[in-house]
Amino acid sequence: MTTDKLTIVPPGHALSGRVAPPGSKSITNRALLLAGLAQGESRLTGALKSDDTRYMADALRAMGVRIEEPEDTSFVVTGNGGLSAPAHPLFLGNAGTAVRFLPAAIAALVTGEVIVDGDQHMRKRPILPLVKALASLGVDISAPSGCPPVTIRGTGGFAAHHVVIDAGLSSQYVSALLMAGPCAGRPFTVELAGDEIGARGYIDLTIAAMRAFGATVDQVTPSVWKIEPTGYQATDFHIEPDASAATYLWAAEALTGGRIDIGTPSSAFTQPDAKAFDVISAFPAMPAVIDGSQMQDAIPTLAVLAAFNATPVRFTGISNLRVKECDRVRALSLGLNAIRAGLAREEGDDLIVSGDPALAGRHQPAEIDTFADHRIAMSFALAGLKTSGIAILDPKCVGKTYPGYWDALASLGVGYLEERPR
Structure with a gap:
């Protein structure tokens, strides 16, 4: 992909179909x-x-x-x-x-x-x-x-x-x-x-x-x-499918009320991030406090999902996210607040997402700085399923772990507006 910026077009319908996540x-x-x-x-x-x-x-x-x-x-x-x-x-x-x-x-x-x-x-x-x-x-x-x-x-x-x-x-x-x-x-x-x-x-x-x-x-x-x-x-x-990749598809299903068959039941995964399935399944009534220490790579998915939750969510045990591909706590806070001021805040190493179901269906122009982090790009694409105007900068960074991510969403009916380098 040579696109510098990818704007997600909300599909306006439940996402249904079959997508096989890549290997772990x-x-x-x-x-x-x-x-x-x-x-x-x-x-x-x-x-x-x-x-x-x-x-x-x-x-x-x-x-x-x-x-x-x-x-x-x-x-x-x-x-x-x-x-x-x-x-x-x-x-x-x-x-x-x-x-x-x-x-x-x-x-x-x-x-x-x-x-x-x-x-x-x-x-x-x-x-x-x-x-x-x-x-x-x-x-x-x-x-x-x-x-x-x-x-x-x-x-x-x-x-x-x-x-x-x-x-x-x-x-x-x-x-x-x-x-x-x-x-x-x-x-x-x-x-x-x-x-x-x-x-x-x-x-x-x-x-x-x-x-x-x-x-x-x-x-x-x-x-x-x-x-x-x-x-x-x-x-x-x-090698079993990648549980971290599966979280994006589980969340896309939850956000749109769809049914996405990933070919592997959540119970069959041995990777820690599969624990996120139960939290995603609770949407829009996610727990008030989520300990992310044992499912760290799923936290970006859960944080973006929490933006549409009925009640606020505090993420704890995530200090290690500050030394991942980027400072993910900061990147999530910045990205969520770009969508709507006050949507997220940091307290020490905790991240609090206020939750705003009314974001669904709105036009909220926001450019998401991914900091070249594949998980920031893939998670914020989920916001674009419900809210128009969400633009992902450096979308090609998903090639780090999921080169086919944009094609996978497109196969489910998600559209994009692409802006290429001048």
Whole structure:
């Protein structure tokens, strides 16, 4: 898409039809890494092809992993149980999973210097807790700004085999260390520093994927995991649809009174964001307080839906949203208030959405700054289903995780006015 601005045309009818969400980004990037670390050929089906997964696949290719893409939703990954130093720095755009997962695997397996870097947005996203944890294992690693770029001077292993990690900012730090564990050469223990952890459900996704590729992981306590030095074995692995993507379709159904078949019941998802289904189903009587700590990527969807709710909604447990692709708490507040002054406000790290069912059917011209964040773009498109004049800036940013999003809405009868670059 070359459009700079996309104005949503409210359909004026219930949205009904069938839309299959893409594969899970979270699971695809975990599976790509584990297949790349495995010995032999793995076939990944149901996979997501997007900016984030392309960055992960290209980084693995640069480190000696063979990856083929025979179909739009599959990868065939052939690994040799190790990784080699790439010829150039690894550029990973704003792919948080790739930037957080790869340094630990590189430290465990690569001999030589590797630089992990990203775009201007990624260079503002913290990675220091992971850097400190790897340094405690004897890894020569540095990230002077506390954010990427990260330089790892690998020796092909860890000097120690017990690591303590502060996961208050992101569960991805824990997942990175867990996935490196089977390659450590000796039994390896990962321990949380305190009980704070962002989106614990993603740890469950990580462990399930590890076990599918032959790892032995024992959760000793809620904050300690022991991993055996099994390495990984190639396997065929199917990836479920993306629950975060599904939230947009569930919300579109709720907002318009429609019926959208996504091909997978909400109860079949293992991803944490599927918890949002029950909240969406309560619309227009959403709970007065929603704890977003365990379904963080669903909060933009829920916040925009709350703009049309019958009563105000306070979102709590969302401080980690400030260090995502952008400061999502601020971006949501700004976008909602662009639609109608006073529609949202921030109190500390909480977001309060006042709720205004009368917005439906109004013309409320508003340009939504997405801050190049795919979730801000996709969630605010929902407002345009009920209120005319909603324009999404930089709509192509959805390519990070859902390249077909605009086509999916169009297939349900949503129209657009496009403004192209001059």
